[in-house]
Amino acid sequence: MIRKFLRTVLIVFIFSVLLLIPARAEEADYKATTWTTKSFSDAEVLFDSNRATYKTVKENGYITMQNPDGIAHLYIEFDRLPPEWLLKAGDHTITCGQKGFLHEYIDLVAVYGKAPTAVSIKFPMGTVIADVYAFTEGDLPDWVQKWDVPCEKADLMLLSSHSDDEQLFFAGVLPYYAIERKMEVQVVYIVQHFEANGIKDHTRPHEQLDGLWKVGVRHYPVMSTFPDVYSESKNRDVAFKQAEKAFGAAGVTYDDFKSYITECLRRFKPLVVVSHDLNGEYGHGTHVFCASALTEAIHLAADKTQYPQSANRYGTWQVEKTYLHLYEENPITMDWDTPLESLGGKSPFQVTQEGFGCHKSQHWTWFKRWIYGNNNQITKATQIDTYSPCRYGLYDTKVGPDQAGGDFMENVLTHAEREELDRQEAKAERERQEAEQKAKFEAEAAAQKAKYRKVAFFGLCGCAVLVLIAGVIALVRRRRFKLEDEEEL
Secondary structure (H helix, E strand, O other), X not given: OHHHHHHHHHHHHHHHHHHHHHHHHOEOOOOOOEEEEEOOOOHHHXXXXXXXXXXXXXXXXXXXXXXXXXXXXXXXXXXXXXXXXXXXXXXXXXXXXXXXXOEEEEEHHHHHOOOOOEEXXXXXXXXXXXXXXXXXXXXXXXXXXXXXXXXXXXXXXXXXXXXXXHHHOOOOXXXXXXXXXXXXXXXXXXXXXXXXXXXXXXXXXXXXXXXXXXXXXXXXXXXXXXXXXXXXXXXXXXXXXXXXXXXXHOOOOHHHHHHHHHHHHHHHOOOEEEEXXXXXXXXXXXXXXXXXXXXXXXXXXXXOOOOHHHHHHHOOOOOOEEEEEOOOOOEEEOOOOXXXXXXXXXXXXXXXHHHHHOOHHHOOOHHHHHHHOOOOOOOOHHHOOOOXXXXXXXXXXXXXXXXXXXXXXXXXXXHHHHHXXXXXXXXXXXXXXXHHHHHHHHHHHHHHHHHHHHHHHHHHHHHHHHHHHHHHHHHHHHHHHHXXXXXXX
């Protein structure tokens, strides 16, 4: 009995081990890769999975990585936006870095047709790198970001002043429209966070991408070169003037704001734009500058005589709907608290809370209490009264007023829906033309057939007449011959 029990335990154990083997094989591994470098001092910081450590290439730098199981995925987190760099496997070299992504993923199997056992990377002087990861084949961890290029045609464009505003005052917007509604969403930032007050920032640019990835954004964000300057006033006019002065000291004008936003509208062709409160939420001058410039840019973008350089490059564009946070006219209230299956049973607001969780460098501010509560008691957007992320107003519309409310896309078809309608209309037009052509051909064929019948009828009649005449002639001649014969007799 004991022997039988031990045998059963052994069988169960072996079966369990066998079940675990394929699960392990499906997980991509990056720790088994070995590497060598050239022109890097303290090169181990490139492989320590720590963004706080980074290296600047002083001259052309090389990294060679090897893994006998093959390197299927390459993921590099740069500390500064990179120049172009070269990737080589065997005799095949490709140029990377053209997209200007801070976090760049390369599918080596797609590039080389298989997972090479060794790859070599050449970085030009000045490249600043935080971490390099080389994975074997298998499922990648969810923190690996595979960015798509910015939208060519955005259904919705979120214009955010700073990195983290998109997770705060616009909480709920991104996960709802990017994940639940599966729309083309483009995030545009007014200022950059690579440097502030002459000091380089090695944290916020990474947090920015991590937060967007967390809430389902897959199109790489864009940002201007404008610096992050601070001004604040509850009086909108004062906040505007303070921002004008602060940006002016950095060589940036209000017209630069309008030009940049106009170019973004033309470039991404959004159907709907969402942005800040005209009063700057809590009175931040940059928010005021941003919202004010947008209200002008939505008209400027449709006029080819305004900022002709971007008009020549991208064409003009007419935004169909513009929503501003907390705008009191034509108000709508958004529901960010309904749990959704697409979000794993979480609400859009809860997912955005996770997005702001990536912005750890900003957790010392009052924003953390605003979105989480003093003791994490805030779990719903409706619990936030001040600067509520649920309240918006329709500032401008070219498709009529909202009736149902609660949806930025009301009365608006997405670009994909329009393209599908265009395909259907083109198909219907082709079918109509084909039907017309067929009917015309059949009519012409019928007319030709009728013509042939008419000709044949008259031909037969003519033949009959000829035969009759010939017969008559033959009878007459026969009678004449008969009479002549009788006279001879």
